[in-house]
Ligand SMILES: Nc1ncnc2c1ncn2[C@@H]1O[C@H](COP(=O)(O)OP(=O)(O)OP(=O)(O)O)[C@@H](O)[C@H]1O
């Protein structure tokens with residue numbers, strides 16, 4: 641039975657899609673089967689990891705809007721062996737017109753119900769990349785999930801993003817009381833920047849145990865890799881990003897009750913960039 645994790649922040653541009661992609665590969669390296677779900681009609685995650693996006697016929701839209709559609713028909717291979725994806729497409733813009741939560745009480749449960757058909761049993765982890773918005777799609781993600789993780793940047797908007805995300809999660813927990821936070825993961829930290837370090841220290845102090853031990857430092861190669869449809873592991877194994885994501889996978893898996901052997905968990909360096 642797969643563990644389902646939403647990658648969520650109501651604030652945009654914090655690294656949700658980048659983390660979904662690289663974390664999926666980092667977890668797969670521990671011999672786990674991983675399914676990504678792209679819930680963002682911008683399709684950033686889909687573009688990052690589907691080799692020939694023009695050959696995509698079905699997407700998560702079909703899964704959500706058509707109960708006769710077989711969910712496994714929307715599963716595509718990614719550039720990482722052992723990581724599959726249910727892609728997004730532009731039709732997600734109109735999903736609320738088709739499954740209207742005001743007239744259809746099951747609208748919020750669609751993703752959860754559909755993942756149960758042939759997908760839960762085929763994967764160890766399902767990672768859902770959310771769009772930065774309060775919407776039926778994001779609510780579907782949180783109701784389908786066992787866990788969620790919140791990437792943040794150490795900038796002046798981060799605290800507000802966390803607050804907004806917290807209150808949204810609170811409402812999702814009314815429907816899915818088992819939803820658990822893995823943690824807040826600091827992303828793209830540049831330790832040379834005083835402002836970023838001030839916010840980093842503030843967040844650590846204010847939210848202490850909610851902040852994950854792993855800090856994903858800024859690493860330009862992570863961005864370059866994605867533009868080449870590669871994870872950091874495929875792009876250049878010597879990059880610091882490899883260490884960040886090995887460590888992040890180890891921490892995520894441990895917090896999901898699925899710990900890996902210490903020797904696989906990276907090179908033991910904690911959170912240094
Ligand atoms: N650790 C990192 N180091 C360097 N660049 C990064 C890092 N993480 C993310 N980026 C870059 O930051 C930008 C935003 O990342 P991404 O698209 O993953 O954010 P997002 O939260 O998914 O955005 P949106 O809210 O629009 O969906 C991208 O250009 C990405 O390559």
Ligand SMILES: [Mg+2]
Nearest residue numbers: 656657680684
């Ligand atoms: Mg994104």
